[in-house]
Each structure stands twice: as structure tokens, then as C-alpha cells.
Amino acid sequence: MPFHTNHNIRLAAASLLALLLSSYLFANNGHAEELREISKVNGGIRIAASEQVGEVSSVNGGIDIGRNARATSVETVNGGIEIDDGAEIDSAETVNGGIRVDDNVIVRRSLETTNGGIRVGSGSKVGGTIETVNGKITLDNTHVGDSVITTNGDVLIRNGSVIEGDVVFEGRRRSWTRWFNWGNKTPDLVIDADADAEVKGDIRLYHEVTLKIAEGARVGDIKRHYRD
Structure with missing residues (x-):
């Protein structure tokens, strides 16, 4: 050649x-x-609709993930987290603040707060756990792939919500909260029978809880791990 x-x-x-x-x-x-990380010490963060980012974190400020946006982990210390309709995230966590998840949102792993409630809207899916210490958990036609866990918060399960794992009310670890019950009202567990709300696992109680489970609601065994 x-x-x-x-x-x-x-x-x-x-x-x-x-x-x-x-x-x-x-x-x-x-x-x-597209997957840049966004971090602030002071101030809120807003992710625009349909934007794709990586980790989003703040120390003192809230975080809003816009409609149909994508993010990996979403974390703040002092501030709330809002996940708008159709968004997708891996996880969300805050210490002092609530988490609001709108409709048709995908959370691949977990939602977690210490002092704040968690509300999840219709058609949304959480792949892992939903957990609070002091905060109400409200599920409206939500699918949860693992357990729902709280210590002092109310839990409301309604409109066809399905929990694949357990509902757990963890024990109050500090002795003075057990002796004096300061600021610790007895939490409620409310499960509606409408539209096939279901807990596939058990209901595990490590302290007193007021049960308001509608007749016809599908739940596992109720297990009390404490002395009356």
C-alpha cells in the first residue's frame, strides 16, 4: 500500500x-x-423550575426546589424545605424547620427533620423512610417504601397512602420528659379507611400514643414496647 x-x-x-x-x-x-452543587451559610436557595443540580445545602436559610426540578441531597440546619410539584430529589433533611413535598414528587431515599413537620402531597413517592423527632407527619395519597418514624409528632395517614414498612413511635430517651411530660402531649396516630390507606408493616409503640385507626383500615400488628 x-x-x-x-x-x-x-x-x-x-x-x-x-x-x-x-x-x-x-x-x-x-x-x-447541570449537576453543580449549591451551598450557602446565610440565606435561602431557590432552584428554578426544571433546573438540574447536585447537592443543595444551607446553614441559615430555607430551600425551595422548583416545579419539575432535579436535585440530589437537599439539606439545611435552620430553615424549611419546599419541594414543588413534579420535582425529583434523592433526600431532604433539616434540623429546625419543616419539609413540604407537593404533588407527584419522587424522593429516592429519605425525608428527615428534628424540629419540624413533614407533609407529603398526592401522588408522591418516598423510596426510604420518613422521620421526625418533634413534628407532625402528614401523608396524602403517598407511597412510602420503608418506615414512618417519629418520637413526639402526630402521624396522619390518609387518602390511599401506603407504607411498606412500619409506623414507629420511638422512645423518649430523656428521663425528665418521661417523669414530668413537659411539652410532650400524647401524640396521635390517625389512619383513615378511605381509599385503601394501608400500613403493610406493624405499628410499634415505645410510649403511649392515641390510636385513631378507622374501621376497615389495613394495618399490621400493634406492638407496645413499653409498660403502662
């Missing part, structure tokens, strides 16, 4: 390789830009 033919073949192959490499780098750079 003549030299110039080999040279042309090698040149064409090199050009093709360079084109493929540049396309790969461009795609990766674009992906990295």
Missing part, C-alpha cells in the same frame, strides 16, 4: 478519535454544569 494511503488512513482515524474525545468532554462538562 502506498505511503500516502497509510498516512491518510492514520490521519482520518486520528481526526475521528479527536472528534469523539471532544464530544465526550463536551458532554461531561455539560453534565457537570
Whole structure:
């Protein structure tokens, strides 16, 4: 084969390789830009509708994930978290603040608060646990892939919500809260019978809870792990 033919073949192959490499780098750079991480110490964060980002975090400020937006973990210390209709996230966690999840949202893992309630709207799916310490949990036609856990909060399950795991009221660990019950009212567990609300696991009580379970609601065993 003549030299110039080999040279042309090698040149064409090199050009093709360079084109493929540049396309790969461009795609990766674009992906990295879409999944940029956003972090603040003071101030709220708003993710625009349909925007795609990575981790979103704040220390002193709320976080709002816009309609049909995408994010990985969403975390704040002092502030609430709002997840608008159709958004998708991996998880959300706050210490002092509530979490509001609108309709048709996908949460791949968990929702967690310490001092604040969690409300999940119709058609939304949470792949893992929903957990609070001091805060009400409200589920409206929601599918939960694992357990619902609280210590002092009320739990309201309605409109066809399905919990694949348990409903757990954890024990109050501090002795003075058990002795004096300061600021610790007896929480309620409310399960409506309408539209097939269901707890596939058990109801595990580690302290006194007022049960308001409608006749016809489908639940597992009620297990009390405390002395009256």
C-alpha cells in the first residue's frame, strides 16, 4: 500500500478519535454544569423550575426546589424545605424547620427533620423512610417504601397512602420528659379507611400514643414496647 494511503488512513482515524474525545468532554462538562452543587451559610436557595443540580445545602436559610426540578441531597440546619410539584430529589433533611413535598414528587431515599413537620402531597413517592423527632407527619395519597418514624409528632395517614414498612413511635430517651411530660402531649396516630390507606408493616409503640385507626383500615400488628 502506498505511503500516502497509510498516512491518510492514520490521519482520518486520528481526526475521528479527536472528534469523539471532544464530544465526550463536551458532554461531561455539560453534565457537570447541570449537576453543580449549591451551598450557602446565610440565606435561602431557590432552584428554578426544571433546573438540574447536585447537592443543595444551607446553614441559615430555607430551600425551595422548583416545579419539575432535579436535585440530589437537599439539606439545611435552620430553615424549611419546599419541594414543588413534579420535582425529583434523592433526600431532604433539616434540623429546625419543616419539609413540604407537593404533588407527584419522587424522593429516592429519605425525608428527615428534628424540629419540624413533614407533609407529603398526592401522588408522591418516598423510596426510604420518613422521620421526625418533634413534628407532625402528614401523608396524602403517598407511597412510602420503608418506615414512618417519629418520637413526639402526630402521624396522619390518609387518602390511599401506603407504607411498606412500619409506623414507629420511638422512645423518649430523656428521663425528665418521661417523669414530668413537659411539652410532650400524647401524640396521635390517625389512619383513615378511605381509599385503601394501608400500613403493610406493624405499628410499634415505645410510649403511649392515641390510636385513631378507622374501621376497615389495613394495618399490621400493634406492638407496645413499653409498660403502662
